[in-house]
Structure formats: C-alpha cells, structure tokens
Amino acid sequence: MTISKSDLLKKIDEFPFWYHKIELPNGIVTPGWAPINRDSYGIPADLKGKRVLDVGAWDGYWTFEALKRGAKEVVAIDDFSDYLGNLEESDRNAWGTFDLCREALGYSEEQCKRIEMSVYDVSQEALGRFDIVFCFGTLYHLRHPLLALDKLSSVCQEEIFVESAISDDFSPYRGGLGQGYSGGQMVMEFYPNNEYGNNHTNWWAPTLQCMAYMVNAAGFKDVEGWKLIDNPKELPHCRGFVAGKK
Template sequence: MSQSLQERIAAFPFWYHKIELPGGIVTPGWAPINQASYGVPKDLTGKRVLDVGAWDGYWSFEALKRGAKEVVAIDDFSDYLGQLEENQRCAWDTFDLCREALGYSEDICQRIEMSVYDVSEERLGRFDVVFCFGTLYHLRYPLLALDKLAGLCDDELYLESAILDDFSPYQGGLGHGYSGKQMVMEFYPNNEYGGNSTNYWVPTLMCLANMLKAAGFNQVQAWKLVKQPTQVGLCRGFAVGSKAT
C-alpha cells in the first residue's frame, strides 16, 4: 500500500517552506514569514521566472499559480541554517514531492543544482522575472551574484534579505542596528549573524536598494517586511528592481 501524501511529507526531517498542497495539506515549514508583504505581482501571466535558492519550492510554485509560463529553480544546498545536520537537507526531494502533488511537469517547472555564480544566458536562457529570496546574505560575493542575475533578467528582480536596520551583532544586537538610512553592509567571518556560519554579508535596507541600482536596475523600491521586528529572524527587507526606463 502506497504512503499517503501526509505520510510522505512527515517522512522528511525538515521543511523550510510552508506550501499549500491539494486536500488542504500544508507542509510544516515556516517561510515565507509574511507572504502578503512581499512585492510579487498577483499576475505573472506569460512570464518566464528564475527562482534562486528555491529550497522546497514555495516561490517556484507560487509563480506558476500566478500564471508564469515556465519556472527554473536553482539551489546549491549550501545553507544549513547553522543548525541542520547533513541528512536534514534532502536536496530536491521535498521540491519534487510538492511539484508532483501540485501536478506541474518538468517542462514548465525545471530544477537545477547550481551556484548562482554559474548562471548564464547560454545555460539558462533569459528571464522576465528573477526571484532571489533568503539567499543574498549567504553569498561571499553578493554584488557579483546580482550582476550575474541582472545579466539574464529582462524586466524585474525581486530581492529579499536579512537587513541591519533593527539588528547588528556589532552594534549591540536587537534594537541596535542602523535605523538612519545608512549605507552599510557588515561582514561575518564566522557565525556572528544568527549563529549561522553561512551568513556572510548583511546590508541595511538602503544598501540593499542601491546594490540593485548598481547591478543595472533603473527603478528600485525597498521596504522592511516587518516594521518593528521583535526577533532577529524578522529583521528582513524586500527590494524590487525594474529595468524599465
């Protein structure tokens, strides 16, 4: 007798994303923190979308639900949140389970294990829209990554990151960040930010927006996802860069 969908979900030791599946089943993750505060359009009809750092695939599937014609998801599985064991990151297994349950074919929902530094038009083609959520601060070379993504993005890049406006481990912790729109980015050589050794760089919201501008996006908007965060995990910012003139 085959396992039920609920049993297959429960068999995985860790879920990052909270994904709604058929039959009222929801995967037991916690991200995204507040989907409504993300600036992703409700209508992505006909768009080709790249989802960077896809993990379980929440935003890949959300793009398809919103009408995208094709999604390419990439991840290199390097983030262990500073706490997960190796067997708790199950590569694409959780993504594949959700893709199957939602009924999306590989033709319109492809996933590729690769580093963001390796993206290229030759390998992946061009995209109308790029998602880069929960990834930037894990990168040793964040501006290089944005330059790479900008090089194959024709329209808009949506960017979510940890930010320093309300928290800095060097300034005194929660409530002691850079609240005056400073242009600052901090480097963490060990695990200073959130106890995660793969958190390398965190910018202020102002810095995040200007990094998108530096990567070639003419119009940029940015905002905090939580106005007055009460914990480090809620100190997040969102930015949208458009190439429209």
C-alpha cells in the same frame, strides 16, 4: 498519477525538515515556517506568460507560487549550501521535498525545471533569459553578493525581487536587536564566523538603503525597498525587500 492524501502525508513525514509551508491538494500544508508574510514580498498577482527564475528555491514555495499566478515556466536553482546553522546534512534532502510538491501539484518538469547550481554560474548560455527573477533568502548567504546580482541582471529582462536579512534593526557588533543602522546608512556588515544568527553561512547583512543601491548598481532602475516589519522584536523579522526594473 494523483497521490492519495494518506500517501502524501506519509511522504511529507518522511522528510525530517521543511523550510517552506506549501499548500498542497486535499487541504494539506507542509510543516515549514516560511514565508513569514507572503504578501510582503510584493510579487505581482498576475505573472501570466512570464518566464521566472527562482534563486535559492529550497522546497519550492516561490516556484510554485509563480506558477499559480500564471507563469508559463519557472526554473528553480539551489546549491543546498545553507543548513541554517544547526541542521544536519541528513536534514537537507536536495530536491526531494521540491519533487514531492511538484508531483502533488501536478506540474510538469517542462513547466517547473530544477537545477542544482551556484548563482555564480547563472548565464544566458546556461539558462536563457527571464522576465522575472526571485532572489529570496539568498543574498546574505553569498560571499560575493554584488557579483551574484550582476549575474542575475545578465539574465533578467524585466524585474527582480530580492529579500534578505538587513542590518537596520540588528547588529551583533553594536549590541544586538534594536542596535542596528536605523538612519538610512549605506552600510553592509561582514560576518566571518557565525556572528549573525549563529549560522556560519550568513556572510553579510546590508542596510535596506545599501541593498537598494546594490540592485541599482547591478543595472536595475526604478528601485524601491521596504521592510518586513517597521520595528522588529526578533531577529527573524529583521528582513528587507527590494524590487527593481530594467
């Protein structure tokens, strides 16, 4: 059943917080702010026939984007542990926003399954194998990031795409913005409290160089990395990307 424009707008407004800005039918876009620059993620334009895993899916932007690009099936996982340092528990409505967008976009549960689970529980037995893995906005929230990459590698048979906060241009221990590790150092900073972005779920920020070698250590070859912005002027823009192939 198709949702009317007025009903869809009403349902969108019922959710107190949106992370992703997702294009829905009738010219509607959800009131989130991420991704900052979709094209910077480097995702292939053609994902025809691919099976994709979207880790840390939140509202589902990349899940639905993969389907728009031809993926035959996408599995979205999230454990809803990130509150951005300031959200109330009532601000996160589990899969509510995801389900609303999936319904509005007309995707079936078979095409677009979502599972509440930790990345540490990812396995072939639980999920099967995937051609492509997305791990966006997740790595720096993990207490055990290399273990997580190993888990994702175990179910990935082609390519992984990772996006994370990086410490190349920001370090709370070295003076803040513009005082990171800009020389290609193999460094990952640890944040035991809320040192990074005032968010206690931000545990680590690797340099881009370090993140690339972490992905390589997890079993991926032909690894390449790039920054969101060469010289970021604000903390949300201190982000990096790594892609690796099996």
